[in-house]
Amino acid sequence: MKKLLTLLFAALAATLQVHAQTRIDGVVSDEHGPLVGVNVFVVGTIDGAVTDTLGRFSFTTARTGELTLRAVLLGYEEQTLVADGARLRGLQIRLREQAASIDEVVVTASTYSVGRSSQIKTLDALDVVMAGNSCGDVVAALQVLPGTQKVGENGRLYVRGGDSEECQTFVNGMHVLVPYSTNVEGNAQRGRFSPFLFKGMSFSLGGYSGEYGQALSSVLPMETTDVASSDKFGISASLLDWNVGGTKAFRRSSLSFNADYTDLGLHNALFPDRNDWTRPYRKLSGEAQFKYEWDNGSSLKSYVGYDCTSLGLRTEGRELSLVEHNAYANATLQTTFGRGYRFFAGVANSSVFSDIDDALVRGDHYHNFRNEVHLKAEIRKSFSAAFKLSAGVEDYVRDSRKQYDATGYTLDYNLLAGHVDAQVRIFRTLFLNLSARAEKASYSPAWVLMPRVTLSFVPGKRFQSSIMVGRYSQSPEDDCLARGLGRLGQSTADHAILSLQYGTNRTVVRAEAYCKRYRSLPLLRDGVYTPDGYGYSRGVDLFVEDASLIRNLTLTAAYSFNDSQRLYQDFDAPRTPSYASRHNLRVTAKYGIGKVIVGLADTYASGRVYQAGTTPFYNSLDANVTWLAHPKVIVYASLNNLLGRTNVYRIDTDGTPVSESRDRFFYIGIFVSLKNSKAYDIANF
Amino acid sequence: MTSLISKKGILATVLFLMVSLFSAPAQDMRALMGQSLSRLQNPTPEAFLTCIAELKRIDAMFPDQVAPKYQLALQSLNFAVTNPQAEQTEGLLAEAEQTIAALAEMPAADLSDVCTLRGFLYMTRIVQDPARNGQRYYLDVIQNYEKALKANPDNALAQQLQEKFNEGMAQAMR
Numbered sequence A: 001m002k003k004l005l006t007l008l009f010a011a012l013a014a015t016l017q018v019h020a021q022t023r024i025d026g027v028v029s030d031e032h033g034p035l036v037g038v039n040v041f042v043v044g045t046i047d048g049a050v051t052d053t054l055g056r057f058s059f060t061t062a063r064t065g066e067l068t069l070r071a072v073l074l075g076y077e078e079q080t081l082v083a084d085g086a087r088l089r090g091l092q093i094r095l096r097e098q099a100a101s102i103d104e105v106v107v108t109a110s111t112y113s114v115g116r117s118s119q120i121k122t123l124d125a126l127d128v129v130m131a132g133n134s135c136g137d138v139v140a141a142l143q144v145l146p147g148t149q150k151v152g153e154n155g156r157l158y159v160r161g162g163d164s165e166e167c168q169t170f171v172n173g174m175h176v177l178v179p180y181s182t183n184v185e186g187n188a189q190r191g192r193f194s195p196f197l198f199k200g201m202s203f204s205l206g207g208y209s210g211e212y213g214q215a216l217s218s219v220l221p222m223e224t225t226d227v228a229s230s231d232k233f234g235i236s237a238s239l240l241d242w243n244v245g246g247t248k249a250f251r252r253s254s255l256s257f258n259a260d261y262t263d264l265g266l267h268n269a270l271f272p273d274r275n276d277w278t279r280p281y282r283k284l285s286g287e288a289q290f291k292y293e294w295d296n297g298s299s300l301k302s303y304v305g306y307d308c309t310s311l312g313l314r315t316e317g318r319e320l321s322l323v324e325h326n327a328y329a330n331a332t333l334q335t336t337f338g339r340g341y342r343f344f345a346g347v348a349n350s351s352v353f354s355d356i357d358d359a360l361v362r363g364d365h366y367h368n369f370r371n372e373v374h375l376k377a378e379i380r381k382s383f384s385a386a387f388k389l390s391a392g393v394e395d396y397v398r399d400s401r402k403q404y405d406a407t408g409y410t411l412d413y414n415l416l417a418g419h420v421d422a423q424v425r426i427f428r429t430l431f432l433n434l435s436a437r438a439e440k441a442s443y444s445p446a447w448v449l450m451p452r453v454t455l456s457f458v459p460g461k462r463f464q465s466s467i468m469v470g471r472y473s474q475s476p477e478d479d480c481l482a483r484g485l486g487r488l489g490q491s492t493a494d495h496a497i498l499s500l501q502y503g504t505n506r507t508v509v510r511a512e513a514y515c516k517r518y519r520s521l522p523l524l525r526d527g528v529y530t531p532d533g534y535g536y537s538r539g540v541d542l543f544v545e546d547a548s549l550i551r552n553l554t555l556t557a558a559y560s561f562n563d564s565q566r567l568y569q570d571f572d573a574p575r576t577p578s579y580a581s582r583h584n585l586r587v588t589a590k591y592g593i594g595k596v597i598v599g600l601a602d603t604y605a606s607g608r609v610y611q612a613g614t615t616p617f618y619n620s621l622d623a624n625v626t627w628l629a630h631p632k633v634i635v636y637a638s639l640n641n642l643l644g645r646t647n648v649y650r651i652d653t654d655g656t657p658v659s660e661s662r663d664r665f666f667y668i669g670i671f672v673s674l675k676n677s678k679a680y681d682i683a684n685f
Numbered sequence B: 001m002t003s004l005i006s007k008k009g010i011l012a013t014v015l016f017l018m019v020s021l022f023s024a025p026a027q028d029m030r031a032l033m034g035q036s037l038s039r040l041q042n043p044t045p046e047a048f049l050t051c052i053a054e055l056k057r058i059d060a061m062f063p064d065q066v067a068p069k070y071q072l073a074l075q076s077l078n079f080a081v082t083n084p085q086a087e088q089t090e091g092l093l094a095e096a097e098q099t100i101a102a103l104a105e106m107p108a109a110d111l112s113d114v115c116t117l118r119g120f121l122y123m124t125r126i127v128q129d130p131a132r133n134g135q136r137y138y139l140d141v142i143q144n145y146e147k148a149l150k151a152n153p154d155n156a157l158a159q160q161l162q163e164k165f166n167e168g169m170a171q172a173m174r
Helices: A002-018 A125-130 A138-142 A265-270 A478-482 B002-022 B025-041 B045-061 B066-082 B089-104 B111-128 B130-151 B156-172
Strands: A022-030 A039-042 A048-050 A056-061 A066-072 A079-084 A091-094 A111-115 A121-123 A167-171 A174-176 A198-204 A218-224 A232-238 A241-249 A253-263 A276-293 A299-315 A318-337 A341-357 A365-384 A387-404 A407-425 A430-441 A447-457 A463-474 A491-503 A507-525 A528-546 A553-567 A583-593 A596-605 A618-630 A633-640 A648-651 A657-659 A665-676
Touching (some): A022 A039, A022 A066, A039 A056, A048 A056, A048 B045, A066 B045, A138 A198, A174 A318, A174 A341, A174 A365, A265 A276, A276 A318, A407 A478, A507 A553, B025 B045, B045 B066, B089 B111, B111 B130, B111 B156, B130 B156
Parallel strands (some): A111 A121, A167 A218
Antiparallel strands (some): A022 A056, A039 A048, A039 A066, A066 A079, A111 A198, A167 A174, A198 A218, A232 A241, A232 A665, A241 A253, A253 A276, A299 A318, A318 A341, A365 A387, A407 A430, A528 A553, A553 A583, A596 A618, A633 A665, A648 A657
16 A cells, blocks of 8 residues: 555656756857747657747746757758756757758759749740740740750751750650651641640750650650549630540549640631642641549559641642641559659550652652550669669660652661669769660660769759760661661760759749760761761850749740751761751740730741851741630730741752741630639640 | 555556556647647737647657647648748748648548648648749649548538638639
8 A cells, every 4th residue: 555655646746846847048050140940849848949030049848857959940950959957058059951852852954844843943834825936835835945946947846956856755754756746848836735734844955864765955754634633624716726625533533535626727718828728737636534543642644645637738830738647645654662662664655647649749659657665664762861763674666667659668676775863962962863874776786875974063942053964865767777777876965064053933044054966877878878977066055034023024035055067867068957046045024914914925046057058037026915804714815926027947959048838827716614613724634 | 345445546546647647648649739729719920830839849749640740731821821921931831841741641641631731832822922823823722622622522621721712713813
């Protein structure tokens, strides 16, 4: 009994002891001075205080004896003190800034992020639609960024002195063989994908990691949106196209469809161009998506798209007739397993059939079929806050058949690739990305090994600088391979990039200098392609975006200087490729007034060099207006080349200047949501 | 007999004291959280900041528990949405984002609650700078509230926040 009583009193004494008071105070600072907002507390209790503007804290605790005191502030390493409570007076606590985790630091050098991302953003889907001269085309909208070249005759992406084939597109990590719809020369081709398909895009102008291959200049990876949370149904109509799309949302999955018909017949009748159309440009396309998410975060995404384009044109005494079928499908699975391993697997198929009658002379026929199967698997793991590793394998199976009257070729080859990427935090502010990619094409006995290194200095969230060096490779185009089999290997380009970037919430300033050296480019000699071509491209890109000057006004300016020369294809001597202009400048402004958003964009490019002469400079001032007429209705209109300047795209061998088929382009469209809980959301897909 | 009962009674009392003092973490956590949240009966900015600081301490005491993280994120967002330009807001939002990410990784966390907090976070970003963040985040707000209500149609907080957001959108576009 006595023992029990003793125990009871001991417990009560312990309880009473809790009510004694210990005073704790001091100052918290870092290397720059006092820190405000530091949470200082006794571990295991809620007794504590938050530091004031002078870094001071003071509080009492019921605990006595040996105490564990902790000081915590976001972005700093927490500090823990263990001492007798009586000695926790007049403390001087010094916090150290926390080194960023390798997962937190995103090196943005040479990359422009579009859409949802922790990186500095430049565009989202609505920005793409509202860009001055894009008419809702992703490819056209990306051309407001520095490093891109204005090549009006086909509208494709040309990056830092590289050919358009050197820029490759990926959807959910899977390659798209032909990301553009077709058209005749002098009429811009559009990207095949709607910007509303994607939640994010990372347009890399060079120096990309080992994950991406088969691109000598740049890559455009795009990530589709996640499982839809609600049903949608909507239609849109314009002078050019009619669209219907919808989504059915289930508990863990969603199924979407989209159908689009484009016909330039009405537009040509209202605003005739210089072409003599026998059949206007028409495109019928359909897309479907199925997405599924598991509770553990794993996801399955699948996409299938098909389009058929046709047109007829009377030109140079013949009646050209073009029909192209383009089908693309992919499926990807992302999951996690074990202790933080992330696994990705994907498969994609691209098929393109092109048929042209009267292609070059009356009565001829051209047929081309291209197919690519892309298989990919990758595993990633963050081993610590300072080390992350990923490794993957992929395989491209390509098949190409071309027939022009009696001549033609059949080409089949396989390309196997593997890569390893390691990201290491060397010091608190210094990050290293080391990667290696190896590729083996079945048409060549040699493996191509491509080391890539990026060293980044990231002292804070606002500033970062990087040096990137790496080798990149790409298979020559099918025509070259067919006429150079046994001789040609993969072409390579060595990139060196220096990047400086400063960004706040409202202002981004970026400057990049680059140099590329091309080797083993296909060079036509005596009717056969040899790997003896070479070249270089060097330059500077500057980009400024600001939204701080006037409320609701966003300004961007992008300037690119490029100096490039190459000896390739049928060139007889090294010269500047005809698609490359030395100076490119784009200035855009977007201003919102209530429900109206007005956009202006001016594009300037210096003349391009052809053997028969140099084109005059290119200039186009474009304007657009978006009217949010109703939460379910958006009206959009744009007029390209307000000043009506006749821009010359090419100088023919006889010295004749060739310009675009029309000087101005007018577009007006209305987007209506018939079933969508989201206002001003024109994405039905 | 009486003595025996007394002995048992004393033993029970001692055991109760021991248990209540040393081995009732869930009850302790709830009591501490209740004590901390009671400060918000008078919801001044100072009361919010004190409450949030205490919730961080409780979270440090019970790192494997969902409730302190949920309340920490929720009260940080409550402070931020009512004081969008306060000097503490940016830091609190950054912490709330981290807390929500940590919560989403916890198997015991409720998907509906996580989506509600995410939607609230984006909504607060819009309140901070409607002109710039409205276009950027409004779909995230709507989608997260929809996901929250799909996972749990009875989630009252998600319902209220969704209603508030829709009202705000309607006003902004008027």
